[in-house]
Amino acid sequence: MVPEIGADAAPYIIFIAAIFTNNILLSNFLGMCSFLAISNQIKASFGLGMAVTFVLTMTATINWVVNAYVLIPLKIEYLQFIAFIIVIAALVQFVEIVIERFSPALYFALGIFLPLITVNCAILGVCLFMVRRHYTFAQALGYGVGSGLGWMLAIVAIAGIRHKLRFSNVPKPLEGVGITMILAGLMAFAFMGFAGMVDIK
Amino acid sequence: MADQVIKRSALLKWFKGKNATTMLEQVWAENPIFRQILGICSALAVTNLMKNTLIMCGALIFVNVCANMIISALREFTPRRTRMITQVLIIATFVIIVDLFIKAFAYEASKQLGAYVGLIITNCIIMGRAEAFASRNSVRLTFWDALGSGLGYSVVLIAVALMREPLGFGTLLGYRILPAGFVEWQLMVLPPGAFIGLGIFIWIGRAVAPEKVEEAPK
């Protein structure tokens, strides 16, 4: 059922790696668009990070099941993108309803960013990478949770730095996206130092 | 002689027409990456090699134009509540077609591009233009807008790749262009180089053509 050969790493190692050495944002560049506008508010970044982590965990696992039990047996792997994005859209819709019910304040703070989680490259990216790497279910779970936390770590850290920068003399053309890119670059640089921290293979 | 003059003035007239301005606006003034901050993800991922960059740009333009034209054609019929899922479905269909195409005819590149071709689905440019333009304008204008934003995206990606591949590999499109003694900047090939490179380009882009600052309403 699980094709060919999977990565040998234990799920908890994939989990740790997804946060530090294979950070979905700093190593794979995914999930930048929606956060660039929000990343100078630490609290909102945190809230968004939690929502994304939840969605990532659910979509990684559900899409793993869909891939293994529907797409592969029926030989319709080419419809993978469509199946995945529909699952993601449905799940985000569900999360929206839940948040609106239980925390109207957070719902209001996140605003348009909540439905935009659907098109957050990180979510679809995690699902696609999980398939490409032939992860088992447990590995996919570890990867989903880890990627979410790693993404959250990256954006909260960048939000924190941007918050500190608000009184600095950033050149006008560099304000906003530009300086955030450079920040992300330096942070990606730093995270590369984590390589070898866990025996990921 | 007379028809040369006519040809030139017709060309000039075209450039001033609605189609061209719609397109050109997307290429520079409202460039999706500099101004609207869309489509960053793939700008960072594939630009360490010019060949992959060109294939990615071609793929994006194809999907952007085709999907947005269909979205525009269906705009009167699409129920409001399902707008987003309809757009996503149409975009995903074209991305799958492009992905199959690249796997069939550019196999080496498809291995290197990996999941990033599929991620065109979530590329904010396509969704952004669908929501902001295609769902409200004619198919003909949508074509030019989509072509323009695709070109605007390509311009930025090619610029970044022009920096990353030579400095990181010493080559361009696989051909060695820097002297053999040149020590490659490993960093350009890896994520930090991509982020910082794009940051620098945005800096340059915005410095060269600053946004018009609007008067804040009193």
Place this chain on the structure above:
Amino acid sequence: MKERLYVIVFVVLLGLVAAALLTVANSVLFPKYEQNVEREAKGNVLIALSIPGWDKARVKTATIEEIKATFDKYIVAVPAEEKPDFYMGYELKEDGTKGDLVGYAFKITGAGFWDRISGFLAVDPEVEKVIGITFYEDAETPGLGHKINEPEWQATWVGRSIYRPGTDEPWIGITPVRRDKPANEVDAISGATETSGAVQKFLNKQLKEFVEKVKAYKAGQ
């Protein structure tokens, strides 16, 4: 109610049109993709077994028919081409039929530092020494891990023993550069500790499986 029905009909219709379009596209384009995969796999088996005249450049420019023809002449897949455990490579006699066994080749693949690494390892007919190694898929850091593709590094594998000295436990070490290495070790790529470690891990796992399978095959002959 009418609105709800319209929404459902719209989405379903859209879905059907999309699915139809994609099924057509898939049936046209997917076979070409499968061909690409096949030519890559078969071509690299030829390279690993050092079939005369076949290197990376040749595999890139050759047509699928050429590769298949050469493959069929020199190679036998065991147990079957669809799901091979390993490949057997032969010399060719003058009349074009298979002559002496030149070696065995099997696929090595696993998670590298960045993404998947795939290749083939070839051993001699006695299943004691390496006769070739090649990689055809990797996303390792250029100049570091990506150097596993360099002929100079791959050449250091030729002649290495596949067993730990004095035992019959198959294990090849990819270890830091040192003089007087045991016969079953090769030098790692300096600066590419992660990639080297990754390759060592999956290669040895698959080496062990291969040795078991080939011994069973030979016993059954």
